[in-house]
Each structure stands twice: as C-alpha cells, then as structure tokens.
Amino acid sequence: MSDHSAPRPYPGQELTVGEVAERSGVAVSALHFYEREGLIHSRRTPGNQRRFRREVLRRLSFIRIAQRVGIPLAEIRSALDSLPDGRTPTRQDWETLSAQWRSELDDRIRRLQQLRDDFTGCIGCGCLSLDRCGLVNPHDRLSAEGPGPRRLAG
Structure with missing residues (x-):
C-alpha cells in the first residue's frame, strides 16, 4: 500500500481542489468559477496545480449559505472584500452581514x-x-x- 492512499493530516496543510470539493460538497467546476469571480483564492504549485488554505472551507460555507437565501454573488463578493486583510468570515462577521442583509x-x-x-x-x-x-x-x-x-x- 502506498502513502498516497493514507489520509493526510489537515492542520496547517493546503488542500487540493479535489479535497476542497470533497470536503465542501462544492463541484470542482463551481470552485473554479468562484475563484474566477474572486470569491476564493488559491496559489499555484510549480506544476500549476491549485492549492487552497483550509480556511477556504469556511469561506465556501459562507458563500453557499448566502446564495441559498438569495444574496447575489456580487454582494457576497463585496461583503468578503470588506473583511480586513481578506480574512475568512468569523461568526461575528456572519452575524453582522446577515443583519445587514435581513431587511x-x-x-x-x-x-x-x-x-x-x-x-x-x-x-x-x-x-x-x-x-x-x-x-x-x-x-x-x-x-x-x-x-x-x-x-x-x-
């Protein structure tokens, strides 16, 4: 059995696009779309493969929940862009943004x-x-x- 089949520990490690898709339930094509739209970000390896920080999973949850209640992607992007240093939304961020969207x-x-x-x-x-x-x-x-x-x- 090779080391490729053994699960890798995630803490502090970047995820491949396939791992992000599997863990988030978001199709790879949607991940590519979200990246083109500036909603999520990855870095490229020397082999031109995408690598995502683990925080992208929370960001994807935020995007999907906001979409589910009908918030347009442009508003979601604007909300994410308003976060300091492009950080991943926290619970407080969600509470603040959801209160703004409530009306x-x-x-x-x-x-x-x-x-x-x-x-x-x-x-x-x-x-x-x-x-x-x-x-x-x-x-x-x-x-x-x-x-x-x-x-x-x-």
Missing part, C-alpha cells in the same frame, strides 16, 4: 408574498383574460400602464 431579505419575502397572492388571484378566477376581468382589471385599466404584465411585475 433586504424581508423586503424580498414581502415582494414574493405579494407576487404569490397576485398570481393566485389572477389565475384563480379562471378567465385568464385581464382585458375582460371585472375583478382584477375592470375596463382594462391596466393597459394604460403600458404593455406586458402589470400585476406580476416587480
């Missing part, structure tokens, strides 16, 4: 609830014709606002 998320939830309610009300009557709907669009008054959907537009 935006609350607003997005409100807009989505309104969209859901409008969508249900529009389709729920069964007519599917806003120009004839006496409940949602009497006398086609929404046509004065221009072409395209009016009730479901953000």
Whole structure:
C-alpha cells in the first residue's frame, strides 16, 4: 500500500481542489468559477496545480449559505472584500452581514408574498383574460400602464 492512499493530516496543510470539493460538497467546476469571480483564492504549485488554505472551507460555507437565501454573488463578493486583510468570515462577521442583509431579505419575502397572492388571484378566477376581468382589471385599466404584465411585475 502506498502513502498516497493514507489520509493526510489537515492542520496547517493546503488542500487540493479535489479535497476542497470533497470536503465542501462544492463541484470542482463551481470552485473554479468562484475563484474566477474572486470569491476564493488559491496559489499555484510549480506544476500549476491549485492549492487552497483550509480556511477556504469556511469561506465556501459562507458563500453557499448566502446564495441559498438569495444574496447575489456580487454582494457576497463585496461583503468578503470588506473583511480586513481578506480574512475568512468569523461568526461575528456572519452575524453582522446577515443583519445587514435581513431587511433586504424581508423586503424580498414581502415582494414574493405579494407576487404569490397576485398570481393566485389572477389565475384563480379562471378567465385568464385581464382585458375582460371585472375583478382584477375592470375596463382594462391596466393597459394604460403600458404593455406586458402589470400585476406580476416587480
């Protein structure tokens, strides 16, 4: 049995892109994308292979959680760039950033609830014709606002 099959200790050691993908659950292609977007960083070995510091795992968790709640990558990058010396986010960093994002998320939830309610009300009557709907669009008054959907537009 060669030494390559034995697990290597991680403390203080850099990780390969495959190890980062395995430990984080993030596809290698996504890791490359995140690196191109400046969200994570690696160094290159003399053989041009990527090596990541272990802290990248926490950074990836931060990115994925923020994405999951709908924070755009540009805002995530901005938040990460705001950290001193490009450090890995701490629990306090997450609490601070998530508090800043909370009002935006609350607003997005409100807009989505309104969209859901409008969508249900529009389709729920069964007519599917806003120009004839006496409940949602009497006398086609929404046509004065221009072409395209009016009730479901953000």
